[in-house]
Amino acid sequence: MSGYTESSGPLIVAGARTPFAKAGDRLRRVTATQLGVAAVREAIARSGFTPDEVDAVVIGNVACPADASNIARIVAVQAGVPQRVPAHTVNRNCASGMEAVAQAARLVATGQARVAVAGGVESMSNIPLLFPEDLKDILMAAARARSFARRLAVWTRLRPRHFKPIVGLERGLTDPLSGLNMGQTAEILASEFGIDRDEQDHFALESHRRAAAAAAKHREEMTPVFLPPDMGRALHEDVGPRPQQTIEALRKLKPWFDRAHGTITPGNSSPITDGAAAVVIASPEAAAAAGVTALARIRCAVATGVSARRMGLGPAHAIPMALDAAGLTLDRIDLVEINEAFAAQVLACVQALASERFAREELGRGAAVGMLDPDRTNVNGGAIALGHPVGASGARLVLTLAMEMRRRGAGLGLATLCVGGGQGSAVVLEAA
Amino acid sequence: MIDLVIGKDKVAEARFDAPGEKVNILNVASMARLAEVLDAIERGARDGAIVGAIFTSAKPGVFLAGADVKAFVAVAASGDVALAEAKAREGQALFSRIAALPVPTVAAINGACLGGGLELALACTARIAADAPEVSIGLPEVRLGLVPGWGGTQRLPRLIGPSRALDLILTGRALPARKAKSFGVVDRVVPVEGLDRAARRLALDLAAGQRPRRPRWNLLDRTPLTRPLVYRAALRRALAQTRGRYPAPPAAVACVREGLTRPIEEGLALEARRLSELIVGDVSRNLVQIFLMSRAAGSGAKRSAAPAGPPRLGVIGAGTMGGGIAAVAAMAGISVRMKDVDAEALARGMKQVHEAARDAQRRGRLSEAEATRREALVSATTDLSGFARCDLVVEAVVEDLEVKRAVLRDVEAATPPTTVFATNTSSLPVSGLIEVSSRPARVIGLHFFNPVQKMPLVEIVRGPATDPDAIALAVEVARRMGKTPVVVADTPGFVVNRILMPYLGGAVSMLRSGRDPVEVDESLVRFGMPMGPFALLDQIGLDVAAKVAGVLASAFGGNNGAGSVDLLHAMAAAGLKGVKAGKGFYAYTPSGEKKGPSPEVASLIPAPKASGNGNRPAPPADETADALVDLMINEAAALLEQGAVDKPEVIDLAMVMGTGFPPFRGGLLRHADAVGRDVIASRLRARGVQPAPLLEQKGRFYPVASSVATQP
Secondary structure, three states: OOOOOOOOOOOOEEEOOOEEEEEOOOOOOOHEEEEEEEHHHHHHHHHOOOOOHOOOEEEEEOOOOEEEEEEEEHHHHOOOOOOOOOOOEEOOOOOOOHHHHHHHHHHHHHOOOEEEEEEEEEEHHHEEOOOOOOHHHHHHHHHHOOOHHHHHHHHOOOOHHOOOOOOOHHHHEEOOOOEHHHEEEEEEEHHHHOOOOOOOOOHHHHHHHHHOOOOOHHHHOOOOOEEOOOEEEEOOOOOOOOOOHHHHHHOOOOOOOOOOOOOOHHEEEOOEEEEEEEEEEOHHHHHHHHHHOOOEEEEEEEEEEOOOOOHHHHHHHHEEEEEEEEOOOOOOEEEEEEEEOOOOHHHHHHHHHHHHHHHHHHOOOOOOOOOOOHHEEOOOOOHHOOOOOHHHHHHEHHHHHHHHHHOOOOEEEEEEEEOOOOOOEEEEEEEO | OOOEEEEOOOEEEEEEEOOHHHHHHHOOHHHHHHHHHHHHHHHHHHOOOEEEEEEEOOEEEEEEEOOOHHHHHHHHHOHHHHHHHHHHHHHHHHHHHHHHHOEEEEEEEOOOOHHHHHHHHHOOHHHHHHHOOOEEEEOHHHHOOOOOOOOOHHHHHHHOOOHHHHHHHOOEEEOOOHHHHHOOOOOEEHHHHHHHHHHHHHHHHHOOOOOOOOOOOOHHOOOOHHHHHHHHHHHHHHHHHHHOOOOOOHHHHHHHHHHHOOOOOHHHHHHHHHHHHHHHHHHHHHHHHHHHHHHHOOOOOEEEEEOOOOOOEEEEOOOOHHHHHHHHHHOOOOOOEEOOOOOHHHHHHHHHHHHHHHHHHHOOOOOHHHHHHHHOOOEEEEOOOOOOOEEEEEOOOOOOOOHHHHHHHHHHHHOOOEEEEEEEEOOOOOOOOOOOOOOOOHHEEEEEOOOOOOOOOEEEEEOOOHHHHHHHHHHHHHHOOOOOEEEEOOOOOOOOHHHHHHHHHHHHHHHHHOOOOHHHHHHHHHHHOOOOOOHHHHHOOHHHHHHHHHHHHHHHHHHHHHHHHHHHHHHOOOOOOOOHHHOOHHHHHHHHOOEEOOHHHHHHHOOOOOOOOOOOOOOOHHHHHHHHHHHHHHHHHHHHOOOOOOOOOHHHHHHHHHHHOOHHHHHHHHHHHHHHHHHHHHHHOOOOOOOOHHOOOOOOOOHHHHHHOOOO
């Protein structure tokens, strides 16, 4: 596998995201479609292109809202992209937003699109509660019953257990391949790599501290979301970062996934979140013709599979793969954005990447991949503070990385996520 | 003109296709051709070659837009009632031939179907409409001071009952497709792609003996005993709105009432007679003039290199005006980049956009998906990102020259040199901005009225070096937004505010001399204004009015009621700011309805000039209205003389559209001609006001041929 060359590398011209809010909080009445439209519309507006100059739209989304089949298409048209432009939705679970970037970049690099919009949207607030299958059978039988007597007979089969809702969100966050939910996979890594509670809590504290300190920078990425019912109020700040977070408060929380012996708590995990992010990707020729400057160039985008039980190690596999594709080593990367699904998961990756043994035994490499040091990693805070709207995070990381690279004049950057079900995804950016 | 093709299924299709035009209208040529087409259909029916006929249109979005308005201007000007009646009978006879055809006929309505167009469709056996937003079905004749004269007052009530028919006829409103179906005006609504085919199928079904199922008439319509209630209610509603100044609504009610219980031929004769009386009358002639002026407004301006799609708009300021501009533009399909200082300010604007979208959806003008899409045409930001592709940027920030200049400089730095910068200022000179601009030829004024969603007028203000393409772009944007543009010069107050100020100042002077504001307002409402000067001041806001009056007074000197400015300032300082403060000259409910005169006003009015008659009865109502309207005329004359506008039509159109000056009077200067310059000049002198030089000159504002005498 190889990356894009300097002359053909697709450019990230601009991007925007909505504020992120914890599920059930201020964005709970906003649909995923509305979030997506806000992000896409603003990204296009900032890019210097107009919606009718877009050739393709790719959007990541995991929940697949029942009333928005192929949400990318609906978001695209409602955001002003003409109906003649194709749009599709992608799902690589937690890395869907990054997958969208990868696919859009490929369309641009292969000349199928001059300008493409890539993004991710998720409204975890609106993931439905489900009825058990048995109730569905009863309802369908009742609908088909030909007489009142028959229908009555069907109704008599109802029991209270038929109405016990299944929490869609819970189901979604449980991986059928390993039979574990996401937090449980993180506990496995915490044990395997010996990452104790204290280390995780400090990591979480630092994420909040950095996010709060970088509030102005985050605001540069954001476009306000106008809130139903009348759009007369706006959310324009992330609901997540806690400037006043203390280690004591974090210590008080109880482990969530393993009550007896666990270390993962809601405080050192990323919150369930609503949000959307989008970037506009253009070919160098299209950007030059339009006279627009870019934030960064995409060097390569990779994805790989890993053990579902230890899905948190996805980045430990994806990073070296991306570096190889770009012909780089980790020490040359100036900035890294890694999704903080769980503090333990990030810390496990840090150890794995620094470990020669891990490199030999798991990656088939001679030497350790390198150090993911704190001063170039998640410099503006991460998902523990900001939240992890699963379909959107991958796009948000790319946007945050590109903008911070521009601010610092950084030459190379890398964004990466672990993926529920056992995958890793990574993108390398270079200065445009 | 009209192509006639007989299909293999023996259904004839008469397709309206006016050569070289965007719309089909019923004029002498098309009516003559229609007669030929009917000859052929009658022949074909006799020979058995035709079993049904459909009427279709080749124009996208237009079925038949109505009769040729210019044609009946000529008839009206002749004053020949008999000629007018004959013309009406001609059209009626033609449509009666359609109704009398021995084969069923179906109208396939793909778009605008108004006036004579609907009357033709009503003469058909059945009507099918496309489920498209362009479909607009109605009888707007009343808005031109007329009644439908080609059978509309006879066929529509027989089809849908008198109460629904009068609802449509007396308001002149147009229905979208689905509403038209629920009213019973059309029988089916089908996707536009299958319209003609569905029309053919329906014609064949009707030929085979099927009868269309139509909604029943409203309950009260059904028996002769209760129908008078319907007529009385309709008449009462119409008179409440028109205050008896417009003869068309009562005539329409009479046509329906008298015709419904008679054979249709008699009803048609009565309709023709009533139409002919109305068409030569002053009111209709005035309304038609205004309609034609409005249609022609801004038509001289053409863009040099107009791209295909709608222009892209930028709006600085998301307040009442900025948000309103964004809302109206977005609903018209124009994308808007809106800027304000923070998210809360932007939310105020977005709320207006959202309301406009929901409103359009509720009225059936836009589907939910389309309303959502148009709402999303507005993107909001707190900086100047995203303005580089805007063709026109309007600023609607505070009325402060320095602030506006800063906005101009920032916008020019963020946009290419072709972008036009427009200021929504109502009182500041546009030249104050032009002089600091790096592209003075692209700076204009674009003055909307409040509320933007409702007020139809836009004043486009031209600077001395403004390039015509910039004006043309502004005209295009205004037209797309559904507004009527008038192009004016950069003089203080432009047209509307300049003319209003002395009128308002005069009213306040009357107040200071002891007149009752309620009486004064009533007098102007009787004259035909939608509200009196004190209610208007409350709407504008006394503080705003005082400021504007101050600006104009300094520009023009005493004639602008400068003496009353102090009183307005005093009232504003005392919290009596008008509707927005809940009280001004009147007291208001939180939702803005008038409750009654404001008791505080009396305490603020200095005692009237002592003349010994504390209990002098108010002068006759006419005199009050005349006195204040004379002040408007005086200012308008000065304006005209200065060359601030090209011609009197601009002033009349601006006053009708911008202040609701009674359209039945034809406009401010047409009314002035009816009264006579000399009369006005002497009345002004008698009240101690210096008449404008133009008023002292003999002559008229309009040449006699185009002028119409109005009722005093």
